[in-house]
Amino acid sequence: MQTLPANTATHVPEDIDAKQLIWAETFSSGEYGSRVLKRGTRVRLVDVDGDACCQFIVHHASRPYERLNVADTVKVQWNGYLGEGKLLLSDMGRVLMSIVRDTSGRHDTFCGPSTAWSNAKRYGDGENYSKQPNARDRFLLALLKHGMGKKDIPPSLNFFKGVTIGEDGSLHFNGDAKPSFIELRAEMDVLVTFANCPHVLDPRPGYTASPLRAFAWQGPPTLADDPIRNASPEAQRAFENVDDWLL
């Protein structure tokens, strides 16, 4: 459920100034969110009880053909595991969002969204009109409302459920339940889209996703001396490409 206006929200984390909130919404199991965030906006996604799974994509708000590129995100940063300080890169050599805080450490860049067929296999049903909707169809609904369609769904990320890779390339799911949050900073005007649905590798027979909360507030655009911006030459150039585009 969304709180309107956002600055009247209760259950706000102590270190967030509730008066500054521009978005406060709780997503129960299977629900989805999609929202334009201006450059500099901070959005904190909270896994309240430790068993949410935030399946996530992001597009440029006004040029949605520029969008999250998971392959560039892992390749340019030389790492398949997301965490604090990492960038979400677009397919145009720019940074869409930065991960400014992360208390979870369990995320996934490899497996993508749950789907109608993966949910049907595990839960017997996975349609939007069922009680166990899948993340890919949630993405599609959200994008259709922004004038987009199937071909605008890029490979996606999963927050709060981890997947690590064995030496032989095998996947290892980490579904440990632990309340945590991830906080992202919009580095351009972006459209974030996410669904709180069980991870495609979640082995439990029951459809389980505990509540996910989103809190957003406006902040300043990233400064030249920002530590994430300056963490690597690749990051510096991703921010330079953003600056160049915006000038």
Added chain:
Amino acid sequence: MNPVYDFTIPARAPWSHVVKAGQSLRIVDLEGNQAVDCILYDAADPTERYSAQETIVAQNNLFLTVGTKLMSTEGRPMMTVTADNVGRHDTIGGACSCESNTLRYGHHTKHQHACVENFIYELGQHGLGKRDVVSNINFFMNVPVMPDGALGIVDGISAPGKFVELKADRDTLVVISNCPQINNPCNGFNPTPVRVTITE
């Protein structure tokens, strides 16, 4: 097996062709250490296309080799790897682009030819475009993930004459960029031609 098509893709060039259901496509790394970037589209409905993430989940493993079903965004097999004497191919590293080259190698590399240039040009020949580009397969490329998550694009495990063969589960538009990258070892710093043959 009757040969129905035989073509050598020049170094740095794009290529596309419909491989019909039941036909087999063989890609031969003629001179060795040549990355072949590849995306698949359903020939009848190209909104259904290759999904790296579906493929990884379906086999519970990152690496593509014999037996791998190359899965679509609709969760259906498009092609199956039926022969492979390399042992391992990548599907997480994606394609080089002019834009990502500026991040990885510096702003001076912006105008070097890149796989995404090949992909979008070739997709343009079929009425498709940039929004149709998704995470691709990198045949003959080895991208292991270390325990700390570190990715390596390590020197190829391919060699002259090594090949991979894909049997089409249905009519599939195969789009290839014969990778022009010269800033890392994926092509041995020297892009070379590859041969594609189709048999039925």
